[in-house]
Amino acid sequence: xxxxxxxxxxxxxxxxxxxxxxxRNRHCTERRARWxxxxxxxxxCPLCCEERWTDGLMGKIGEWxxxxxxxxxxxxxxxxxxxxxxxxxxxxxNGLTDRIAGILDAVGLPADRLELEITESVxxxxxxxxxxxxxxxxxxxxxxxxxxxGTHYSxxxxxxxxxxxxxxxDKYFIKDIQTNRKCQIIVQFIIELAHGLGMFVTAExxxxxxxxxxxxRKKCDRLQGFLLGAPMPAEAIRDFLxxxxxxxxx
Numbered sequence: 126x127x128x129x130x131x132x133x134x135x136x137x138x139x140x141x142x143x144x145x146x147x148x149r150n151r152h153c154t155e156r157r158a159r160w161x162x163x164x165x166x167x168x169x170c171p172l173c174c175e176e177r178w179t180d181g182l183m184g185k186i187g188e189w190x191x192x193x194x195x196x197x198x199x200x201x202x203x204x205x206x207x208x209x210x211x212x213x214x215x216x217x218x219n220g221l222t223d224r225i226a227g228i229l230d231a232v233g234l235p236a237d238r239l240e241l242e243i244t245e246s247v248x249x250x251x252x253x254x255x256x257x258x259x260x261x262x263x264x265x266x267x268x269x270x271x272x273x274x275g276t277h278y279s280x281x282x283x284x285x286x287x288x289x290x291x292x293x294x295d296k297y298f299i300k301d302i303q304t305n306r307k308c309q310i311i312v313q314f315i316i317e318l319a320h321g322l323g324m325f326v327t328a329e330x331x332x333x334x335x336x337x338x339x340x341x342r343k344k345c346d347r348l349q350g351f352l353l354g355a356p357m358p359a360e361a362i363r364d365f366l367x368x369x370x371x372x373x374x375x
Contacts, residue, residue: 187215188224195234197359201366208240208270213247216254222261229267236266240291244272248283259287270327275315284322292319296330296350303335313343320344 191209198207215221229236241262247255259269270291271283275298283289294315301308312328319326328340331350340348357365 184212184215184218187212188228191225192228192232195228195239196232197362198238199232199234200363203238205366206238206240206268207234208242210272211241211243211247213244213250216247216250216258221258222265225262225267226265229265237268240268240270242270242272242293245274245283248287256287263288273329275311284318284324288322289324291325291327291347293327293329293349294345299328299330299336299340299350300332302339309339312340312345316343316345 191211194207194209198205201207225239225241226236229239243259262269268290269287270293271289272293273295274292276295284292292315294312298308298312302312316326325346327347327349328336328345329349331337331340331348331352333352336350337348337352354365
């Protein structure tokens with residue numbers, strides 16, 4: 126039988142993240158590259174990341190995404206930050222810090238306008254080496270965020286050993302924030318802990334005004350989710366920035 130024809134392409138999507146506290150002066154937009162596989166009109170996404178790990182392309186894909194994101198950010202107002210997810214596999218390739226520094230140099234983006242998001246899995250493997258990489262990135266002036274905090278292998282040891290700039294609270298705790306007392310206590314604890322350590326806090330998965338209001342009362346620094354807007358392509362994010370308060374200097 127003839128093999129079915131499959132076409133795969135990247136789709137750029139940007140998630141808006143807004144700084145809700147008035148004394149903070151920067152907003153952030155996060156770039157995500159979604160891999161779309163089209164097979165006879167059907168989209169297949171669950172195995173895409175696994176396939177890219179297997180065929181060794183994740184590192185190259187990550188490098189391409191980072192460069193494109195930084196290049197796009199140079200067209201934005203200078204108070205806006207771009208956040209990019211850094212996959213664990215990129216830490217396995219030698220020269221990560223040099224590659225990132227080279228990209229910033231090539232596109233002309235100041236280091237403090239880039240925030241790299243990592244998950245706790247990065248800190249579970251080759252811990253000493255990876256912490257050295259993170260420390261070097263910090264010295265360069267790049268911001269580092271700990272993604273999905275509160276799930277998986279959360280450990281306060283990470284916060285002691287590395288001074289993250291931002292902690293992102295996983296949406297698992299946000300979706301029940303208005304009604305679940307345990308979620309409220311956990312989220313409030315994370316916010317107070319982060320602020321005590323001099324870190325920003327981003328709440329992921331904010332879907333409605335009630336969640337946003339609760340988080341603002343608890344002094345959460347940044348909100349991210351569909352309440353602020355759906356993920357959109359690069360062209361749309363430019364229009365979004367032009368037409369909204371994101372484009373205004375704080």
